[in-house]
Amino acid sequence: MRSQLSEHVVVALLKPYYTIPGCQSSQSSSRSFHSTRTPPTCRSGMTPRAHRHQQRFNWTARNQTIASAERSIGEPVNSQAYTSNVAAQRSRGWSISQSAEEDYAILGGGITGLSAAHFLTKEKPTATITIYEGSKRLGGWLQSQRIEVDGGTILFEQGPRTLRPNLEGSGITILELIHDLKLTDEVLVTPKDSEAAKNRMVYYPDHLVTMPGPGQGFFEILWKLITEPALKWVLPGMYNEWFNKPRPKHLEDESIGDFLERKLGSTDAADNTVSAILHGIYAGDVYQLSAKSLLSSAWRTDGSRGSIQRGTVDLFAKGVRIISARDQSLIEKILPGLDRSFMEHLARYASVYSFKDGISTLVTALEKSLRANPRVQFKTSHRVKTLKYDQKEGLVKISTKADHQESFTKVISTLSGPNLSSITATHENPDPLPSLNSIHSVTVMVVNLYFPDPDVLPVHGFGYLIPRAIPFDQNPECALGVVFDSDAVSQQDAVLGTKVTVMIGGHWWDDFSEYPSQDEGVAMARAILERHLKITAVPTATNVGLHENCIPQYTVGHDARMKKAHFELMKAFNGKVAVAGNSYNGVGLADCVASARDVVTNPDGNLESALTGLNGFLSERKYEILDLKEARKDMRRHVELSHKSRGGKKKDR
Helix, strand or coil, rough: CCCCCHHHHHHHHHHHHHHHHHHHCCCCCCCCCCCCCCHEEEECCCCCCCCCCCCCCCCCHHHHHHHHHHHHHHHCCCCCCCHHHHHHHHHHHCCCCCCCCCCCEECCCCHHHHHHHHHHHHCCCEEEEEEEEEECCEEECCCCCEEEECCEEEEEEECCCCECCCCCCHHHHHHHHHHHHHCHEEEEEEEECHHHHCEEEEEEEEEEEECCCCCCCCCHHHHHHEEEECCHHHHHHHCCCHHHCCCCCCCCCEEEEEEHHHHHCCCHHHHHHHHHHHHCCCCCCCEEEEHHHHHHHHHHHHHCCCCHHHHHHHHHHEEEEEEHHHHHHHHHHHHHHHHHHHHHHHHHHEEEEEEEECCHHHHHHHHHHEEEHCCCEECCCCCCEEEECCCCCCEEEEEEEECEEECCCCCCCCCCCHHHHHHHCCCCCCCCCCHHHHCCCEEEEEEEEEEEECCCCCCCCEEECCCCCHHHHHHHHHHEEEEEEEEEEECCCCCCCEEEEEEEEEEEEECCCCCCCCCHHHHHHHHHHHHHHHCCCCCCCCEEEEEEEEECCCCCHHHHHHHHHHHHHHHHHHEEEEEECCCCCCCHHHHHHHHHHHHHHCCCHHHHHHHHCCCCHHHCCCEEEEHHHHHHHHHHHHHCCCCCCCCCCCCHH
């Protein structure tokens, strides 16, 4: 469930700090509405101008800024290496040695599981890999479907539909995957100057409100901040936040809603705007989701400086930026190998991007690549019943049938936390992984509608999201948001027309024991469009999906629970079972691919130090100083060297 109201001033206060876990609907066990419905602004994304270099920047210039930057964030930056996770485990008496026979099992054939298998084939080419998938199909929440209509075909997306061209963090791992699978020619770009890029909207209280952003003048934005009820919190909130004091030291975590109220002085930001953004990313409740987990940088700065704005201004004035050591390591390792012209094209023109045949292009290409490898075996329609550790043999045993077991030296689970916990339960120990079992997920109904009239929409843009404070009479269906698919990604259909996707449910359905039928879903979606957009036309093609428990909720205390989960996994499996996917480190599509890469390669480059996939929760995140001026110089040098090494002229795109 890793998405966003794009480049909007209204969320400028939060934008630099969003960790956006993102596979809301895209991975092996996640579905990603974030990249689809929640425009990209809230996500923590690296801006195009910050396309960082691949080599450590000028260390002299870097060191000159360390002291002042440390004061800006209120804590040491990269002052010492982490304590070795491997050493920590050995000190507890846990063995982490690996058999000479490397035999891996991957539980789940969604995007996380397929990505994990892909990275394993690169890191461990002699290992054998078995992928277990309980259903007949691969891809998990990634579901691109071609539908026949009069005159041709159209493409419906049930999961994520777009990606952001970020270099920072998880975004670069998707670009690496695209490069590995040779998919650059399949990419479709939504330009930065398009209506979809410029118009990201919320609906409050009874009309659409375009968020301040690119293409709008200063006075237009100012007038909107003064007159729009959805944005009335911005100016007084910024004033209150500037003079805010650091949070109480005893406060270990709080909800995003409580965090915003404490920082901005009212509940308006959470109720009228930010809850809409979170509906688009997590389909979750702003008063349940964790500020520490989802706004980690803002949370850190708040604890040290009090004012997020002051900390940001200080760093900007010094010409530096704080970047996590993990993200910097990924950039240095991955960026040199990427196609120069493709990267330049994305950086210069793309607001978001997708593929000619939809996001499932990634699944198709991964499956084709993995099936061509004789050391990879697929077992679809094989639902894992039990997962046990044989201490004597040092192997993990998997059973899909009562009378059959297979043994593996290492297992990577991309199942949801509760699903993994259920297959590890025994009569003696019915809940061996209580922390993973406690992860709650929400259910979302996704309704695709196609109208043959290309002008059925009264406005154009990426779409709109619906905040929690909208009056009930404006949203009795419990809708989360609406995506204007025809605007968000063009050139995927063979015929003209208008495609719209309506998302319904999420945390509003937490107490539901039954859900609407497909016909009821279409009727609800049409009622929403008629009420909000005055669309009364009848769609000629529809597609409805009910995605139960599709988006995990990182509620207050998530980091602490995942730290406990690490030790629970170590106790149960001695470092032989690792986890990846949207239950843990991000609900977005890119986050799922990144977690798959991390659990295989580990940011430190040691496969076995990954252990459980949750090692990152054991200590505070490590950060480095990025000198932007030196970074740009190094980036230019890298581009020149990369171009020369390829020995060709720049490819026009």
